[in-house]
Amino acid sequence: MALRLAAPGVKVIIGSRDPAKARAVVDSLRPKINQGVIEGYANQEAVQQAEFVVIAVPYEGHAAMVAGLKGQLRDKTVIDAVVPLNKGRPFVPPAGSALQEAQEILGGEAPVIGALHNISAVGLQDAASSLGDVLVCGDDAAAKKKVMELIKRIGARTFDAGPASHGYVIEGLTGVLIYLNRKYKSKHASVRVTGIGE
Ligand SMILES: NC(=O)c1ccc[n+]([C@@H]2O[C@H](COP(=O)([O-])OP(=O)(O)OC[C@H]3O[C@@H](n4cnc5c(N)ncnc54)[C@H](OP(=O)(O)O)[C@@H]3O)[C@@H](O)[C@H]2O)c1
Numbered sequence: 001m002a003l004r005l006a007a008p009g010v011k012v013i014i015g016s017r018d019p020a021k022a023r024a025v026v027d028s029l030r031p032k033i034n035q036g037v038i039e040g041y042a043n044q045e046a047v048q049q050a051e052f053v054v055i056a057v058p059y060e061g062h063a064a065m066v067a068g069l070k071g072q073l074r075d076k077t078v079i080d081a082v083v084p085l086n087k088g089r090p091f092v093p094p095a096g097s098a099l100q101e102a103q104e105i106l107g108g109e110a111p112v113i114g115a116l117h118n119i120s121a122v123g124l125q126d127a128a129s130s131l132g133d134v135l136v137c138g139d140d141a142a143a144k145k146k147v148m149e150l151i152k153r154i155g156a157r158t159f160d161a162g163p164a165s166h167g168y169v170i171e172g173l174t175g176v177l178i179y180l181n182r183k184y185k186s187k188h189a190s191v192r193v194t195g196i197g198e
Pocket of ligand 1: 018022055122
């Protein structure tokens, strides 16, 4: 994701629980980008300068991660890409979805928009690989629009896929994509919307 965003010149800040790890990842990515800026910091520091904050951690760490950032996200837009999975199988968490869990924790401090759940890391790393469509959901229309504009810059089509209550469907779909990858020996199954804008 960092590579795809940096390619069109978006400044990317990678956060980690360990700032040395963030810096090492940044050093490994720099030779792969022609332009743009990539920096690495500890999570708390990383969000300070950000306009968009992408939450992309395993579901087990999701609630604690969002709670740990609470108080620092005002005037930012949170993009939640987390898929609740148990041994590769999707499940619906108590809040209804990871997205709604983040909303509950943040309590209106920042809009939370669900996106990127169905885009594979393998597809993102291969700049020549075409990406699937990105279904974007959330309850804040202006934030959703901003997120859709940002994601278009990585070369994916985006669709406004409705309110946050649709989050569990879009998150869960990734469990189906993981199954398809295993079944058909692929690494980047994704979704494509047909019948709109054709
Ligand atoms: N991989 C994909 O293709 C893909 C596609 C769509 C959606 N997703 C979703 O995106 C999220 C991240 O996926 P991923 O494949 O990038 O996972 P990952 O490689 O296992 O984790 C990403 C990073 O999260 C941090 N992390 C790990 N456990 C954590 C915890 N308990 N608390 C806080 N941070 C933790 C680690 O960074 P540090 O050690 O540096 O802190 C790790 O490098 C998941 O929810 C996944 O379902 C993944």
